Amino acid sequence: MTDKWTDRLSEYLDDDLVAADRLELQEHLKICRECRIVLNEIGAVAGAARSLRDAPPSRSLWPMVAAAISRQSSGRRFAFSLLQLAAASLFVAVVSGLSVWVIVGREDVRVAEAPMMPTASVQTVSAVDLTYDRAVDDLLRAVDEGRDRLGPRTIEVVTRSLATIDRAISDARIALEQDPGNAFLTLHLARERQRKLALLRQIQSFAQAVQ
């Protein structure tokens, strides 16, 4: 999976490749499913980042940041394979602006994070997870605002289905802790995370569309 194009997908998304490289990568994407999946995930994260409002962070951000730091310091985060780090490093270009905004935007966060970020790689993955969590959080809030239009039965179904997807994500994470180099698990985790975002977007769209 870690072919020569893997670390250039972010440039591709940002339209920073020269024309020849862009064409070559487009041809490569036709035959490389792994690259397509990574590209989709980067796109999803970028899309989520774009959809976030350009506003000062709310007070409620801090518990998430603290929880993310706590997860790192407690050692519960799994070790990342080169493959995952390569994929994660791609995300940073897309989400760096947002993560800087989140982390630098509050003095107390900056103070708290200093001893918790031993390497750039860990910080990168943390920022990606944080961005993903924020996107999910925003969508959950939007769905919650529209719950009156969806009805209790639908909310129950959606809640149960989100729990089902979360269980799949958790299974993949735990398995990846045991087997960090497992390409299938990396793809599986990415797919389930994308599925959760897609479901939340769908429910949000429904809530807006119906009376």
Add this chain to the structure above:
Amino acid sequence: MTVVSSMVIVSVLLSEPSMSPQAPAQRPSIGSRAETDQTVPVQKGARVDVDDCLGEVLVRTWERDAVRVRARHTSRTRVRIDTVGQVLRLDTDADRGVGVADFELTVPPWINLRIVGRTCVVDVENVSGTISAETVEGDVTLRGVSGTVDVKSVEGEVALEGGRGRVQLSTVEGAIRIAKSAGEIVAESVEGDITLSDSQAVAVELSTVEGDISYTGSLLASGRYLFTTHEGDVLLVIPENTSATVGVRSFENVRIDSTLPFKPGNASGRRGQRAVYSLGGGAAQVEIETFEGAVRVRRPGETQKD
């Protein structure tokens, strides 16, 4: 885009007298039922939008370039039929509460459809245009459709029979049943099962988290098939003379439980690696990915479980 109000006037001007008319202005007494019946000419490329549907939408075809809208509803529900450019828009409202109506639409086969609703049962037959349907609770049934189809439902079941175009179906809880369909099929559910029977599809992607996947039919030599689940099982029922290469990725087990004579390829047994099996000449390309589900392959007519 033309202003709605002006197009309402156009709509009224273009409308034919209803075939069994009942003037909307004549409000029946409380508790009684009312019926709207109006026929509107449409041009090639037109689309019918049913917004905020609460009730049933039944769509059938005829050879006229016109859309007949018949709606049965309570006396307190008003049915609005507006034309905006190439879009014929149908919706309902009511003095108090929401408008509930059952629509029966007769349309030219080429019409494009977009139907959105909370509790909305959709039934469409023999339409070749683009179909988009989104429901929260209602079931969606499509028969003999040949254009691009995009259906999303939360709780409803989705059924497609005889589809021939590019099809995308998704549910959260409901099952997806596809029969006798060709073309390209993408189906996704979180908890519902996905069943594809008598398939002649050339490209298939079926994906669930918890539901089972069942595929019955031919694997075309030029076909590409992808089945992914987290916990669900995958069952393929394919003819003995099938020519296919099957790649399996799983966290738990990359073994295929098959009564057909698959030849193991590079199956290393290491978790996470892709095991490859072949049948016949290995023409069709099949990929199966499951976290902990079982993979079974059977001949037609065999007991599916063991």
